[in-house]
Amino acid sequence: MSGDWSANAHSLFKEHGIKQVAYVPDAGLSGIIKASLADNDIQTVPLTTEEEGIAVAAGAWLGGQKCAVMMQSSGVGNTINMIASLTTTCAFPLFMIVTMRGDYGESNPWQMPMGRAVEPVLEAVGVRCLRADTAEDAADAIQAGLMMSFHGGEAVAVLIGQKLIGAKAFSAPAAQDAAGD
Amino acid sequence: MSNNKLFRRDVVTKLMAVRGDALCISGLGSPTWDLAAIDHRPENFYIWGGMGGAAPTGLGLALAQPDRTVWVLTGDGEQLMGVGSFSTIALQQPKNLAVIVLDNEHYGETGMQAAPTGRGTDLAAMAAGAGIGNTMTVRNEAELDELVAVLKKGQFPLVAVIKIDVTTGETIMPPRDGKFVKNTFRSAVLGPDKALHPN
Numbered sequence: 001m002s003g004d005w006s007a008n009a010h011s012l013f014k015e016h017g018i019k020q021v022a023y024v025p026d027a028g029l030s031g032i033i034k035a036s037l038a039d040n041d042i043q044t045v046p047l048t049t050e051e052e053g054i055a056v057a058a059g060a061w062l063g064g065q066k067c068a069v070m071m072q073s074s075g076v077g078n079t080i081n082m083i084a085s086l087t088t089t090c091a092f093p094l095f096m097i098v099t100m101r102g103d104y105g106e107s108n109p110w111q112m113p114m115g116r117a118v119e120p121v122l123e124a125v126g127v128r129c130l131r132a133d134t135a136e137d138a139a140d141a142i143q144a145g146l147m148m149s150f151h152g153g154e155a156v157a158v159l160i161g162q163k164l165i166g167a168k169a170f171s172a173p174a175a176q177d178a179a180g181d
Numbered sequence: 182m183s184n185n186k187l188f189r190r191d192v193v194t195k196l197m198a199v200r201g202d203a204l205c206i207s208g209l210g211s212p213t214w215d216l217a218a219i220d221h222r223p224e225n226f227y228i229w230g231g232m233g234g235a236a237p238t239g240l241g242l243a244l245a246q247p248d249r250t251v252w253v254l255t256g257d258g259e260q261l262m263g264v265g266s267f268s269t270i271a272l273q274q275p276k277n278l279a280v281i282v283l284d285n286e287h288y289g290e291t292g293m294q295a296a297p298t299g300r301g302t303d304l305a306a307m308a309a310g311a312g313i314g315n316t317m318t319v320r321n322e323a324e325l326d327e328l329v330a331v332l333k334k335g336q337f338p339l340v341a342v343i344k345i346d347v348t349t350g351e352t353i354m355p356p357r358d359g360k361f362v363k364n365t366f367r368s369a370v371l372g373p374d375k376a377l378h379p380n
Contacts, residue, residue: 017380020244043244046272047237048265055234055263059206059241061361062226063249064371064379067241086238090359093300150379 005138005164009097012139013042016146018095019065020045022053026072028099028165036041041088051082053143058092066150070097071117073159074111084125087155094127094155095145104133105167122157133161182272186346187325189283193219193254195325196281199333200252204242204370208235208255210290211349212283216254218353223369227362233263240270243278246370250335254368257284257298257342264307270338271312279332279339280308285347289371293347308340315339 010031013021021036022045036044043116045067047053053069060067071079076098087094101108119129127156130145132138138160145156189211199219206226207216212235213227221346226242228235239253248379270278286299298304305316315336328341356362368377 020241023242043273045240045269047245048268048368052237052266052269055231055237056241056244056265056269058234059238059243060245062238062366062370063204063245064367064375065240065241065245082231084233085232086228086234086359089230090363104380163248173272 004031005132005135005160006035007154008135008139009142010039014039014145016150017066017083017148018068019043020056020060020067021070022047022067023058023070024050024053024072024075025166026099028072028160029070029097032094032097032142038119046098050078054079054082054087057094058086058090061092064094066095068095068097070099073100073102074114076122076157077114079123080125083122083127083155084106088126091153091170092155093149093153095149096110096127096155096157097160098157099160099165100162101168103162103167105162107170115175118159123155128154129157131159131161133163135164138164165166184348185321186344187321187344188348189215189285190350192283192343192345193327196254196332197271198234198307199329201250202232203250203252203321204366206235206239206242206251206253208232208259210228210259211285212254212255212256212259213355214352215283215350217355218267220348221355222367225355226366229359231263231358232259233266235259236263236266237269239278239280240275242264243275247275247277249370251275251279252260252332253278253280255280255282256289257282257286257304257310258288258296259303260304264304266280267308267311267313267340274314274338274339279341280361284342285345285346287345289349305340305342308342313338313340317341318345355372
């Protein structure tokens with residue numbers, strides 16, 4: 001696949017029968033969020049904090065549905081106990097898309113520590129990380145991750161790098177209104 | 182005063198009498214022991230960890246199984262840790278989900294330390310503030326009867342906070358293997374074929 005990785009992700013969600021998409025928004029996820037919201041066959045579940053999504057995905061699986069969980073890399077820090085205690089203990093399949101901050105070209109120092117920690121902490125609680133830095137990589141990794149999680153029974157996170165989604169610009173004073181997380 | 186408070190096992194016994202075929206998720210600690218002691222069945226998913234996750238697990242299940250009723254039975258400390266999920270649930274307005282909080286105003290499993298729920302924090306008000314339409318706080322038998330009526334009618338989404346005594350019942354442990362509990366639950370809900378051969 002080539003082209004817009006978000007559109008490809010949505011097509012793959014359809015192909016794999018994803019029925020719930022739970023997320024905390026991130027700029028890099030806005031395309032998939034928009035596509036999910038516009039899709040009547042997918043229930044979008046906006047979350048107040050990312051660990052809820054891990055539990056929603058477990059509940060969906062208990063009820064026979066597949067749920068994709070999406071978040072910014074900072075949010076990974078919020079998910080760790082829920083993944084370890086619920087997902088890993090019970091061997092729930094888990095499919096996550098994580099859009100990276102504190103990554104390639106980042107200029108906000110507050111994002112750096114969590115950006116560096118994403119892979120080691122996810123691996124430590126049993127989540128396999130598939131890294132994607134091009135649109136082709138992203139589509140391949142999402143396809144692979146959906147197979148590995150919902151058929152292979154694994155917990156998988158596709159990490160979408162800032163090389164693909166771009167680094168957020170911070171330049172005073174014009175960017176101040178838009179500055180945030 | 183405290184000896185007039187409801188006893189958790191009596192409460193759960195009364196609730197389970199009107200459960201029908203509702204699916205039940207229990208939050209870690211005493212609610213899991215209560216459910217195992219009073220109404221053990223394959224349609225129970227017993228959580229032993231992942232504090233804060235009972236209600237959102239119930240939400241994912243309720244969305245996946247819109248024709249089944251889902252009850253989440255949890256404690257005040259567990260629910261406080263996942264209190265944002267009231268907002269997440271309110272956004273979805275699931276017509277088949279009830280969150281029932283057994284509120285003893287303490288962290289029971291860790292040595293009965295005082296919880297904020299005994300010092301001004303009102304979980305039912307927090308649920309109402311999050312946008313849950315049906316909320317109630319139950320303090321006595323008469324109010325428990327009202328809750329039973331609401332559960333029978335299925336006026337959901339519902340968050341019911343039941344003030345209970347700190348007294349616990351005998352610790353009855355359900356199977357502790359999460360994979361077993363998950364597969365048992367899925368087999369009961371989806372049928373063994375679909376549970377073991379997802380497509």
